[in-house]
Amino acid sequence: MFEPRVPLRTAVYETEVPFCSNIVPQKNMSTLTETSLVHCRAMDSVAVVNTKQLDTVLCTMNFANSLLEMEISEARIALQRDAEELLNIDSVVDSLQAEIKAIHIRMAVQQEKRRAVETRILENKARVSPARFLPTEISQQIFKSCLPNDRYVVPHIMSAPLLLCQICRRWRNIALTTPELWSSIDVHDWGVWTADFYTAMVARWLAAARNRPLAVSVMCLQKWDWFRQYDPTQSGLFRLLASHSAQFRDLHIQASRGYIDAFIASGAYAVKHILISVMPTSFLVNSGHPLTLGTSNITHVALCGKEALIKLIPRATFPQITHLTLDRPGAEVDFMKILLDFPVLVELKVKLFFHNENLEIVHPPPDATTLKHQALEILSIYLSEDALQFGDVTPLARIFDLLSLPSLRELAFVALGPGWEATVDEWLPDSVKVLFSGSSCSAKRLLYRNFKRPLDMIDSREQLRTLAIDLRVDNLGFGCHWYDIVSQQF
Numbered sequence: 001m002f003e004p005r006v007p008l009r010t011a012v013y014e015t016e017v018p019f020c021s022n023i024v025p026q027k028n029m030s031t032l033t034e035t036s037l038v039h040c041r042a043m044d045s046v047a048v049v050n051t052k053q054l055d056t057v058l059c060t061m062n063f064a065n066s067l068l069e070m071e072i073s074e075a076r077i078a079l080q081r082d083a084e085e086l087l088n089i090d091s092v093v094d095s096l097q098a099e100i101k102a103i104h105i106r107m108a109v110q111q112e113k114r115r116a117v118e119t120r121i122l123e124n125k126a127r128v129s130p131a132r133f134l135p136t137e138i139s140q141q142i143f144k145s146c147l148p149n150d151r152y153v154v155p156h157i158m159s160a161p162l163l164l165c166q167i168c169r170r171w172r173n174i175a176l177t178t179p180e181l182w183s184s185i186d187v188h189d190w191g192v193w194t195a196d197f198y199t200a201m202v203a204r205w206l207a208a209a210r211n212r213p214l215a216v217s218v219m220c221l222q223k224w225d226w227f228r229q230y231d232p233t234q235s236g237l238f239r240l241l242a243s244h245s246a247q248f249r250d251l252h253i254q255a256s257r258g259y260i261d262a263f264i265a266s267g268a269y270a271v272k273h274i275l276i277s278v279m280p281t282s283f284l285v286n287s288g289h290p291l292t293l294g295t296s297n298i299t300h301v302a303l304c305g306k307e308a309l310i311k312l313i314p315r316a317t318f319p320q321i322t323h324l325t326l327d328r329p330g331a332e333v334d335f336m337k338i339l340l341d342f343p344v345l346v347e348l349k350v351k352l353f354f355h356n357e358n359l360e361i362v363h364p365p366p367d368a369t370t371l372k373h374q375a376l377e378i379l380s381i382y383l384s385e386d387a388l389q390f391g392d393v394t395p396l397a398r399i400f401d402l403l404s405l406p407s408l409r410e411l412a413f414v415a416l417g418p419g420w421e422a423t424v425d426e427w428l429p430d431s432v433k434v435l436f437s438g439s440s441c442s443a444k445r446l447l448y449r450n451f452k453r454p455l456d457m458i459d460s461r462e463q464l465r466t467l468a469i470d471l472r473v474d475n476l477g478f479g480c481h482w483y484d485i486v487s488q489q490f
Contacts, residue, residue, distance in 0.1 A: 126168070139171070140178045152186035152217035152252065155201060182209040186217040189255075191235050199236040206244050215250035216241065220259050221279075242266040249297070255279060257307055264291045272297045276312060278305035299323065306330040310341075318342055322375075325349040327382075334362035335399050339373045347378040351416075354386040361395050364402055372404040377441075379408065383427075385417025393427055400431035408439040412447035414476060424454045424473060436469050444469045449476040 126132065131139075146160040147153060155162060161181035165172040175181055182205050206214070218241060245267025253260055254277035276291075291312050298317045302325035303310065309331075313321070318341050326333060326349070333350050353360045383391065411432065415422040427448070436444050446469050453473050454460055461471045 132170070136174055139174050140180075143175060143178060144180055147181065147184075150186070151184070151250075152215060153184045154186045155205065176208050179208065179210040179212040182206070183212040184215040184250075187219070187237065187241070189218060189220040189235060189237050189241075191220070191238075194235055194237045196236065199240060202237060203240055206240070209247070211247065213249035214244060214247045215273075216248055217252040218255070218263065219253075220255035238263070238266070245269045249273065251275070253277070254304075261291065270297050273300040274298060274313075275302040276304070276308055278303075278308040278312075280305065280307065301325070303328060310338075315341075319344060322346040327351040329353050329384075330355065330360070332360045332362045336364055336368070336371055336402070337362070339371060339376065339403070343373075344375045345373070346375055347380075348376060349380040349382065351382040351384065352387050352391070353384045354390050357390070359387055359391045359395055361399070363395055364399060368402055370402055370404050372406070374406060376405050377407050378410045378412075379405075380410075380412040380414065382414045382416055383422070388415055388417045388422045397431040400435045403435060404438045405435065406438060406440050408436065409441040409443065410445045410447065411435065412449065413451065414447075415450035422450070423452045424448050424460070427451070428454075428460075433464070433467060433469075436467060442468060446471050448473045 134142075143160065143164055146164065148159055153159075153161075157163065157166070161175050161178075164175040164181070185202065185205055187202055242263070246269075248267075248269055248271050250273040251269065251271045252275040253263060255263070256279045260276065260278065291314070298313075299321055300323040301313055301321055303312065304327045306328055308328055310326075321342050322344055324338070324342060324345055324347070326338075328351075330353070333352065335350075338348065339345065381396075413427050432446065436446070444467075446464060448471075451473055457473070464471045
């Protein structure tokens with residue numbers, strides 16, 4: 001495989017002798033010849049050693065090359081064998097995948113048959129279900145108990161009554177022929193931006209209520225400024241609600257004063273319960289004029305917002321209002337005037353705020369005389385967090401001293417501030433005992449809700465029990481909104 005190289009000494013002789021004969025003088029040839037012979041003998045011994053080493057290296061390389069050729073040959077044979085095996089495996093996998101596909105097709109057919117059988121089973125179960133044979137009157141009572149506990153029902157497909165219409169044809173017919181299921185609704189008015197499908201849903205809802213008295217909550221979060229350019233009466237929902245105004249018996253309206261005026265003026269309302277929450281705006285619309293409400297039925301009134309003035313309610317209705325709730329931040333509460341203006345008031349709920357280092361209460365004049373109110377039975381005072389933290393009970397005690405309430409049976413203080421822990425001792429003036437002493441009721445109750453119990457709770461309770469007063473301290477929770485306060489009243 002490899003040709004042997006020319007010995008080194010031959011090359012030396014052939015190059016050195018001619019070179020020396022050309023440049024060295026004849027008289028020195030003898031000396032040079034002797035020197036060259038010595039040098040050649042030394043080089044000859046070195047060449048013999050190098051030739052042996054080179055032969056050894058060449059043999060080693062030849063052996064290594066032979067091993068490499070064998071390994072390459074074996075690898076080529078293995079690659080050919082593995083390629084053939086891979087083709088066999090791919091063939092098996094393809095056949096298995098074809099079988100799996102065929103199995104999936106057969107499974108899909110069976111699953112379709114299964115669904116058909118399950119559908120028939122459900123249909124047959126429905127045919128023999130006891131609910132199918134219930135009298136319509138019993139089904140109607142059951143449906144009524146399915147309604148949410150909310151005062152005004154929010155339309156939703158996952159709750160009654162809309163959910164009941166999605167079960168079966170019979171249930172849908174029963175639900176649609178039960179006006180009580182549709183006599184309450186909570187709607188949102190976006191003015192001219194209200195979607196047509198939403199208005200159509202409310203129309204079907206009110207149509208299902210037929211001639212039943214309606215409890216309706218209307219919320220319009222758009223400020224009246226928006227409606228100076230867009231007349232709210234152009235809204236289809238607005239006109240729809242106005243067309244059913246004669247059926248309204250319970251109305252909760254939360255909007256700007258301008259919207260409320262337009263809403264009330266657009267229909268013939270004869271409500272019995274009305275909750276008005278006035279949203280603040282940059283200007284007032286007819287702020288000094290009362291609403292054009294019917295005066296024959298109204299008995300329950302709730303006002304929320306600084307602009308929700310008492311004079312919103314026609315003065316002709318004052319002698320017939322029995323329940324009044326006031327939640328007006330920034331406006332002083334005149335207890336004496338309220339009791340004078342509403343002679344048949346049975347329940348009064350007032351939320352007090354703190355402003356200018358005092359409770360927002362109109363202080364009675366120094367020469368004020370005792371005011372006697374025959375009808376008031378329940379007086380509830382809700383205290384905001386700032387009123388609890390900074391308020392002084394002295395002005396309230398002064399008012400209690402001037403009141404004579406022969407029918408009073410319950411006085412409640414409700415703390416609404418979770419950040420400040422109120423104590424009963426701070427809000428238990430001696431005038432409370434005087435106030436109850438003028439009552440002719442045999443059972444009287446003094447409530448403190450969300451207050452810290454006094455250390456001498458047992459002694460305080462025993463002292464009040466001698467006056468026929470039941471002292472109670474409990475927790476109502478701090479998530480109480482004015483609407484919750486009103487709902488407890490109606």
